[in-house]
Amino acid sequence: MKTLIELYDERPIENILATEVFRPERTVFLCPAEAAHDKVMQEKLRLYVRHRRLDTELIFLESSLYHSGKIEKQLRSVADTYPDCVLDITGGTDAALFAAGQFGAKSDIPVFTFSRRRNRFFDIHNAPFADELPCTIRHNVEDCFMMAGGALRSGRVDNAVLGRYMDVIEPFFRLYLHHRRDWTRIVGYIQRASYTDRELPPTLHVDAPYTVKGEHGSRLNAPEKALLDLERLGFIRHVEISVDGVTFDFKDFQIRTWLRDIGSVLELYVYKCCLDAGIFNDVRTSAVVDWEDGRPQDSVTNEIDVMAMQGIVPAFISCKTCDISTEALNELAILRDRFGGQAAKAAIVTSQRCRSITRHRAAKLHIDVIELDDLLENRTVAHILSMMQKNSGA
16 A cells, blocks of 8 residues: 545544555645644644554645535545545545545545444445555554653653562552541652652652641651551561651552552552553553643643553553542543543542443433442443443444
8 A cells, every 4th residue: 555545533542543554655635724834733643653553644725614615525536646546534524434435435545444443444336455454553552642742751650660560559459448548648748758858869768756747736656457468468667666756668659659649549449450451551549641742831631540552552541549529530531532532441449439420421421430339349440441342333
């Protein structure tokens, strides 16, 4: 295949998937004016093509995607320039698809499409090379962000070291569930007890009063039972508790970070559940997406607690140790739609019991909900598998 014609779509995967599968010499995009003149977007897409090691030239041509006559005329012009072309009608507007149908019926140009539901390409007209061809492309989290013009940045967790902690994540989570109602106070005490001046490096040793200052003038007593349970788990060592004070040592700096952050335990557990599901080719926790790709003056970033890729289908998972807010649901839906498109999945996990109105809001946004009872009954992996098996799109 030498020339691939794409009807530009707002969903990134629709624009680039056929190029990745068929690897043409050039891909010609028929774009609305704003995309045809968006040099930043075009350069980012070229960067993604190089990142995926594709030797494909990208050409962007302006076209009115809402006027079928003009689109058909543009298609004929491209076909005259590149008589070896084929046409992908996976993306594009209704008018563009109508024009492509008219054009295909009047010519011998091969036309094909991709079905997200069946994960296969199909011959629409004179394209036997695409008929029921399975898509075997496997994207990782970085690919998902890059194709949409963003970038993956380092978050709060070094994913490279997590393999060392797999055996303790579930016991850590069960400890959290046991102390769930007091977890905010437990972490609050550990934060203040282990506080070090910003100008000094953090230390693994803690020597603190039995009672420390909390927020808004409150007082936090040492969570004796939780500290002893953490010692039995091996997360802290050499625990000594008396009315005069508390001393202990964190096992390492990674454990120190997790015990000083309220949400880490739930994120780690969901991360492990995604691995245990056995269907993902990439799983990340604390995935920070930079919408502006690193320009500090106007950079916009969001952190996704857990993100996983199954082939070309991304799953965005938000983790909450508190009640689910409408704002959290809206933010998750925006991230999913912006970087994942129609086939992407989204779930929100809460260690609280979910209200019916929240479930209704989540359902309207096509977001799966995993709540406290699911966590208590070890149903998280089953929910993740069920979510990924749901059909999306054509």
